[in-house]
Amino acid sequence: MRHTEVVGLWRPTDAPPGGKTRVSRATDQGASHTSHAHKFVIKSTAMIRQSSLTRFIVNKKNNTGNGEIQWCFSQVKGTLEDDVTEADLISCVEFNHDGELLATGDKGGRVVIFQRDPMSKTCIPKRGDYTVYSTFQSHEPEFDYLKSLEIEEKINKIRWLRRKNQAHFLLSTNVLYFSDKTIKLWKVSQKDKKIEGYNTKEDSGIMRDPMNITSLRVPVLKSMELTVEASPRRVFANAHTYHINSISVNSDQETYLSADDLRINLWNLEITDQSFNIVDIKPTNMEELTEVITAAEFHPLECNLFVYSSSKGTIRLCDMRSSALCDKHAKLFEEQDDPTTRSFFSEIISSISDVKISNSGRYMMSRDYMTIKVWDLHMETKPIEIYPVHEYLRPKLCSLYENDCIFDKFECCWSGTDQYIMTGAYNNFFRMFDRAAKRDVTLEASKEIAKPKTILKPRKVCIGNKRKKDEISVDCLDFNKKILHTAWHPNENIVAVAATNNLYLFQEKL
Numbered sequence: 001m002r003h004t005e006v007v008g009l010w011r012p013t014d015a016p017p018g019g020k021t022r023v024s025r026a027t028d029q030g031a032s033h034t035s036h037a038h039k040f041v042i043k044s045t046a047m048i049r050q051s052s053l054t055r056f057i058v059n060k061k062n063n064t065g066n067g068e069i070q071w072c073f074s075q076v077k078g079t080l081e082d083d084v085t086e087a088d089l090i091s092c093v094e095f096n097h098d099g100e101l102l103a104t105g106d107k108g109g110r111v112v113i114f115q116r117d118p119m120s121k122t123c124i125p126k127r128g129d130y131t132v133y134s135t136f137q138s139h140e141p142e143f144d145y146l147k148s149l150e151i152e153e154k155i156n157k158i159r160w161l162r163r164k165n166q167a168h169f170l171l172s173t174n175v176l177y178f179s180d181k182t183i184k185l186w187k188v189s190q191k192d193k194k195i196e197g198y199n200t201k202e203d204s205g206i207m208r209d210p211m212n213i214t215s216l217r218v219p220v221l222k223s224m225e226l227t228v229e230a231s232p233r234r235v236f237a238n239a240h241t242y243h244i245n246s247i248s249v250n251s252d253q254e255t256y257l258s259a260d261d262l263r264i265n266l267w268n269l270e271i272t273d274q275s276f277n278i279v280d281i282k283p284t285n286m287e288e289l290t291e292v293i294t295a296a297e298f299h300p301l302e303c304n305l306f307v308y309s310s311s312k313g314t315i316r317l318c319d320m321r322s323s324a325l326c327d328k329h330a331k332l333f334e335e336q337d338d339p340t341t342r343s344f345f346s347e348i349i350s351s352i353s354d355v356k357i358s359n360s361g362r363y364m365m366s367r368d369y370m371t372i373k374v375w376d377l378h379m380e381t382k383p384i385e386i387y388p389v390h391e392y393l394r395p396k397l398c399s400l401y402e403n404d405c406i407f408d409k410f411e412c413c414w415s416g417t418d419q420y421i422m423t424g425a426y427n428n429f430f431r432m433f434d435r436a437a438k439r440d441v442t443l444e445a446s447k448e449i450a451k452p453k454t455i456l457k458p459r460k461v462c463i464g465n466k467r468k469k470d471e472i473s474v475d476c477l478d479f480n481k482k483i484l485h486t487a488w489h490p491n492e493n494i495v496a497v498a499a500t501n502n503l504y505l506f507q508e509k510l
Contacts, residue, residue: 069420069434069493070509071443073454074128077104077114077503080447090498092485096160096168099489102130102496103170104503105155111138111172111230113188125510128494134188136230138172157247159256161269166190169233171256173244181244183258185234185269192226195219239265239275246296252303259296264308266320278326279308279318294409295354301361305330313350315366317377331380333364335373345397345406353409358418359490367412367423370394372433374421387433387440390425392461392474405479416490424483427472428499429459445483445497445504455509 078088087108094103102114115133120126138155153174161169167189174182197219201207242260249256257278258265264279279296283289291312299305304320316329349369357364357377363384364375370391373383389410393400400406405426412423424430425442433440442459449456462471485498493508 069432071456071495071506072509073449073451073456074494074505074507075130076447076450076505077112077130078501080450080502084501088501090485090501090503091154091156092158093487093496093498093503094158094160094170095487095489095496096170097162097490099491099494101133101160101168102487103158103160104498105138105158105172106501107154109138109153109155109174111136111155111158111170111186113168113230128489128492128505128507130505134228134230136186138174138184138186156244159247159249161249162253164253171247171249173247173258181237181240181242181260183236183244183247183267184232185236186230187233188228188230190226190228192224193221194224196222234269234272236267236272236275239267245294246308248297248306250298250303251301255303257296257298257306259293259308261292264293264296264306276324278320278324280325280327294352297355297357299357299361300359307355307357307364309352309355309366311351312347313352313368315352315355315364315375331377333366333375333380333383335382345401348401348406349397354411356412356414358414359416360418363418365412365414365421367410369406369408369410372412372421372423374435385435387421387431389423389431390429390461392463393426395463396474400479403479405482408482409484411485413486413488415488415493420488422486422488422495424486424497426479426482427477428481428483429461430483430486430497443506445499445502445506447502450504453509456506 078090087106087110089107090104091107092105095101096103100116102116104112104114106112112132113134114130117127117129117131120129155172155174157171157173159171161171163169167187170186170188172184172186196203197217199208199213199217199219200210236258240258240260240263242262244258244260246259247256254269256267256269258267258275259279262280262282263277265275266278267275279293281291281293291310291314294309294311296306296308299307305317306320307315307317309315313335315333317331317333318326319330320326322328322330352366352368354367355364362377364377366373366375366383367389370393371389372387374385374387375383397406410424412421414421419436420432420434422430422432428445429442430445431440431442442461443456444459457470460468460471461474461477462468463474465473467473481500483497483499487496489495495506497504497506
């Protein structure tokens with residue numbers, strides 16, 4: 001696969017076309033029940049979860065941008081043209097454990113890996129520049145001839161394994177609704193030598209006639225141009241009936257979990273034909289389904305613990321030491337409802353789209369439609385911090401419901417020190433919160449700032465007709481431009497932000 005590199009921009013030119021056909025979530029009986037139940041769960045009336053007076057809430061007026069970190073533009077990957085194909089839309093972003101590699105997946109089934117430029121780490125001031133390291137097709141588009149439907153090849157999640165040798169390993173999963181949901185283990189390695197002088201075949205690969213082999217040759221290693229190749233080492237399939245929403249590698253680096261709407265499975269990385277079902281919330285009668293699993297993650301330090309969130313806004317922590325099937329949780333994190341604030345949209349906006357445990361293993365944050373909540377794993381009763389992401393959208397929930405934006409799944413991420421958290425919003429805005437200094441800022445990823453070392457200016461959104469020069473009206477927000485996927489370098493203040501088909505890299509101004 002070729003790449004066109006123009007002024008720091010990256011674009012795959014030989015990528016397969018991505019289908020624009022919108023595929024419904026289910027057609028078979030089981031999946032259709034799940035889709036119907038999920039829609040019922042999301043759209044039914046419930047009690048909104050509000051904070052108590054004793055709980056810390058970040059002041060919305062404190063969006064001044066006077067935080068400890070000043071951010072500047074570093075790079076943008078992808079073309080800045082307005083004409084974007086569906087296949088080029090970025091669907092996941094993930095740094096590896098040392099931050100030297102950055103992987104992205106798109107709706108065309110491609111995985112692109114970027115490598116930190118060694119020169120950028122030694123220059124003064126230090127820069128966070130990344131170049132294309134490898135590109136490969138992880139999942140191919142398919143067609144269900146029985147149902148006459150296109151099957152989406154979108155890469156849903158990417159998770160890195162810790163490096164044990166010269167090669168890199170990562171897991172990727174797609175989001176096939178009508179066929180086997182597959183998870184693949186990829187090996188990415190460098191090759192600068194080749195073997196020549198085989199006895200049974202020519203250097204071109206053609207097998208030699210055994211009758212013509214009259215002597216025994218010792219194969220030799222010869223130098224060649226450095227190449228990076230990605231090869232699938234394992235394919236894990238046939239274990240999920242419903243949409244896979246999460247994969248998470250265990251801290252023991254031997255097992256991982258995969259979660260769909262109703263079940264969570266535990267896999268061994270060496271075994272592809274067997275997995276263990278550790279969570280199953282599927283009711284006997286699908287008409288009784290009241291919630292679905294939305295995200296799941298292993299504890300970063302304790303290999304026996306994992307958490308999973310639901311569409312009801314609850315998070316359950318499970319201990320695999322208690323039983324083989326974790327049908328009973330060890331802890332339940334749930335915010336008490338305020339009956340006076342109940343509305344039609346309450347349960348929709350309280351559905352958790354992402355959950356992440358901090359690097360220290362002490363805290364956990366959850367992202368729902370309107371807020372980020374930080375929980376202490378030692379306290380289940382209420383979150384210790386609540387961060388409003390875009391409170392100015394609350395009066396517009398009706399229109400957001402009509403255009404389906406209210407069902408968007410925003411992700412969140414921790415900084416390496418757990419002091420900062422980040423998530424995306426609309427109009428290509430992304431939000432950062434300083435937990436220690438109690439500051440928050442709204443920044444924008446746009447082509448207007450795509451110049452080296454450009455300082456990012458804080459953005460403000462106003463409600464009403466009166467606005468200042470540097471503010472933007474809530475009525476002018478572009479809801480087609482949304483940042484759903486973000487990633488933070490594990491050791492440095494470098495962030496990656498996916499905006500449609502562009503990957504923006506920002507770094508701390510030194």
